[in-house]
Amino acid sequence: MSKILKIVLAANLIVLAILAFVYPHLMVGPGKLIPGHSKLETDCFACHAPFSGATTERCTTCHKPEEIGKLTTLGQPIQKPLTSTPFHQKLVKQDCLACHSDHAGVKRFHIAGRFNHALLQADARKECQSCHKSPKDSLHEQITGNCSQCHTQEKWVPATFDHDKYFVLDRDHNVKCATCHVRNDYSHYTCYGCHEHSPEKIRREHIEEGIRDFKNCVECHRSADEDDIRMPGRGRERD
Amino acid sequence: MTTPGTASLWRNHILPFTLLVTLLGVATVIGDYLLHRLDLAWVGRYLGIPGTLLIIGSLTYSLRKRKVIASGNVKSWLSMHEIGTWLGSWMVLLHAGVHFNAILPWLATIAMGVNVISGMVGKMLLKRSREHVQAQREHYQLRGLSKAEVEQSVFWESVTFDAMAKWRKVHIPIFIAFAVLALGHIVSIFLFWGWR
Numbered sequence: 001m002s003k004i005l006k007i008v009l010a011a012n013l014i015v016l017a018i019l020a021f022v023y024p025h026l027m028v029g030p031g032k033l034i035p036g037h038s039k040l041e042t043d044c045f046a047c048h049a050p051f052s053g054a055t056t057e058r059c060t061t062c063h064k065p066e067e068i069g070k071l072t073t074l075g076q077p078i079q080k081p082l083t084s085t086p087f088h089q090k091l092v093k094q095d096c097l098a099c100h101s102d103h104a105g106v107k108r109f110h111i112a113g114r115f116n117h118a119l120l121q122a123d124a125r126k127e128c129q130s131c132h133k134s135p136k137d138s139l140h141e142q143i144t145g146n147c148s149q150c151h152t153q154e155k156w157v158p159a160t161f162d163h164d165k166y167f168v169l170d171r172d173h174n175v176k177c178a179t180c181h182v183r184n185d186y187s188h189y190t191c192y193g194c195h196e197h198s199p200e201k202i203r204r205e206h207i208e209e210g211i212r213d214f215k216n217c218v219e220c221h222r223s224a225d226e227d228d229i230r231m232p233g234r235g236r237e238r239d
Numbered sequence: 240m241t242t243p244g245t246a247s248l249w250r251n252h253i254l255p256f257t258l259l260v261t262l263l264g265v266a267t268v269i270g271d272y273l274l275h276r277l278d279l280a281w282v283g284r285y286l287g288i289p290g291t292l293l294i295i296g297s298l299t300y301s302l303r304k305r306k307v308i309a310s311g312n313v314k315s316w317l318s319m320h321e322i323g324t325w326l327g328s329w330m331v332l333l334h335a336g337v338h339f340n341a342i343l344p345w346l347a348t349i350a351m352g353v354n355v356i357s358g359m360v361g362k363m364l365l366k367r368s369r370e371h372v373q374a375q376r377e378h379y380q381l382r383g384l385s386k387a388e389v390e391q392s393v394f395w396e397s398v399t400f401d402a403m404a405k406w407r408k409v410h411i412p413i414f415i416a417f418a419v420l421a422l423g424h425i426v427s428i429f430l431f432w433g434w435r
Contacts, residue, residue, distance in 0.1 A: 002408075009412050013419045020343060020423060028427040031340040044431060053433020097433065105340035109281050 031104030047102070059096040065089060083131040090124035117153035125153065139186035168223035172196075191217045251370075252363045259359055263325065267332040274333065283333045290330030291421065297323025321362060328355045343427065347420035354417045357410045364402050 020027040025041045033041055040046045047054045062073045069086025072078060088094075099115055101107045117125055124130070128147045134140045150161040163169055178184055179193040191197045206214040220229050274283050300320035302308045328351055335348045379388070 005412055009415060013416070016343070016346070017423065026341065027343045028341050048431045050430055053431060105338055108338065109284060
């Protein structure tokens, strides 16, 4: 390699090294910081400890855990808190990086909304409505608390509600919810939503069997299986 | 209309070179797509490590060629160098993804790309040199030419060897630029990253 080439190469690399120190956010920073931290853009060591990365200790220097969700870092009350009840005080341990990432390039790898509920203290874990709003539909409107009977803390959808406990949705009943729960009102259902079960036909079949109270179908029929008919108070009645 | 010599140059040298470069690009796009599709984008984040290790490992060939290492067949080391750098570059390209965040890692990636292409040009030149030297020298010696005539006849041999020497003059500075830029990126990662 010629001497001139070596000098040119070395000069270029030295310039790049200088640029990395003068403009670290452009040269080595993995994307822009969140707007609230934009003033720290060129001060990498405000959050990063050398060779160990961003640390909780440095976060909590400005963001005091007992004030998060209540006061800003300047001590002013938060006007529009993201959750109705502050919850950072109810974490099992302070581990900011478990949920937060500031650089745009790093945030990409954090799946939005992926909050690990195991970080919450056991009691706080049951208070879903402190952070989450109940969906505005007829089913959820009548339920308060105890979300875990149908939903897990890992995923809201799919719900773990076991429809088979009430009625088995077999191949003939693999239909849209609204077919039985008209207008998505899950507090009511009807079996007359399809051509198979007309009121007249059902009435005739039940009268023939001497059954006069047949308004609540699932009281006896928990599936389409004709051999699986339960009649409370009268025992299993089918030949 | 192409002459037989031109057709051979295209078939034996330019086509494999083009295919290897294209394959690297296509493999990167497919790999990136699959990682995102399978929700494994985070894997790409760490592929820079094995990629770099493969590239560093493949440099053993240079040490063997310069007799720093005495053992092993040079030809085998060269094959490992070619395969190792290709695979390593592929992993580093997947690691880079199409995410434009900082300038330094992208300069390192570009330098690596130029390095890979330069390496493939070297591979092409070396193959052509070998063919030329072996075939032409034997051919002219068998014809009973005098030493001076053989020397003149194998002029192309020296041309191709010259081409290799000239290629090294370009390839090595490119490699040094790539190595320094990559090292800068690695140092910045060690300095700022939390390894979690």
